Amino acid sequence: MTIAEDLETGRDTDYMVPALQRGLSILQMFNAHQRTLASNDIAERLGVSVSAIYRILHTLDEMGYLRKIAKNTWELGPQVVSDGFSYLASRDLVDLALPHLNALRDRTSLSCHLSIREHTDSLYLYRAFAAQRLSVNIPIGTRIPCHCTAMGRILLSGLTPPVLDALYQYVRLDDYPPPAPKTLPELQQLIGEDRQRGWVLHRSDYSTAIATGIRNHLGEVVAAINLSGPEAVMDSEESQARFREALLLTAERISAELGG
Structure with a gap:
């Protein structure tokens, strides 16, 4: 379920921080079968535009939780491990x-x-x-x-x-x-x-x-x-x-x- 869908279904989001939720959701997208993801794929799964997650991706990259391996392509960074x-x-x-x-x-x-x-x-x-x-x-x-x-x-x-x-x-x-x-x-x-x-x-x-x-x-x-x-x-x-x-x-x- 995307953040947009949360709002549509009336789930209580008063105390949620959207940027933090998106950042954690991005990290959860990666697993043993999905080792890399393009920015477009990440944005599509979140139900937002690429521009809406640019700062989140950059922050996760700077903190070591994501690593950019090609243009607009990401994998989990060493800090997660x-x-x-x-x-x-x-x-x-x-x-x-x-x-x-x-x-x-x-x-x-x-x-x-x-x-x-x-x-x-x-x-x-x-x-x-x-x-x-x-x-x-x-x-x-x-x-x-x-x-x-x-x-x-x-x-x-x-x-x-x-x-x-x-x-x-x-x-x-x-x-x-x-x-x-x-x-x-x-x-x-x-x-x-x-x-x-x-x-x-x-x-x-x-x-x-x-x-x-x-x-x-x-x-x-x-x-x-x-x-x-x-x-x-x-x-x-x-x-x-x-x-x-x-x-x-x-x-x-x-x-x-x-x-x-």
Whole structure:
């Protein structure tokens, strides 16, 4: 059914955005049997003129969701595949990590979190919340700058120094409180030490977190996990060593399921 037909049949379109609907409809036209489409074909299926979809096609092309392969002929762009695989990979990762993090929480009575890197942010994908009065509880979907947290620093440790330089070339670091690094050279030095150590301990006002990385079959850091709890519980070197050992063992098990 075309957009014009929607209007004719009286469907509720008050809250719909026609340009967005057309853009998504265009992407849905491509499949295993229909790999390329001409502008005229796309316009005909939408029930509009070619001029009406020109800006939409151009926008999808600029964003990588479509690729122009000949005059007025299009195919799906690489961003469609990238987004799809990123989503599937993140869901697979959560499914694999979930039982291990729940078990780690039960053994330690501390909260556990799982995150991945998106640009310079650490994106929280899962939490195993410890049900005690003083617990660290960061909601799923939270984004925190990588250089400010234990998990974020672990995620950055998976980058080579040149890639890290390029990532932070235009990012201001001096707006964050200690112990976050204030300059790119400080960040490079800190991440270099984290990379050699393989784990990070980070203290904030009332809590402490220990984080380490999850690796795929290529040995790349694809995610980070942590144990976090009240400073009073994690203050001694003995307790830190015990929690760190449990965390590293859990990371090994999750990495093994990813082929690491």
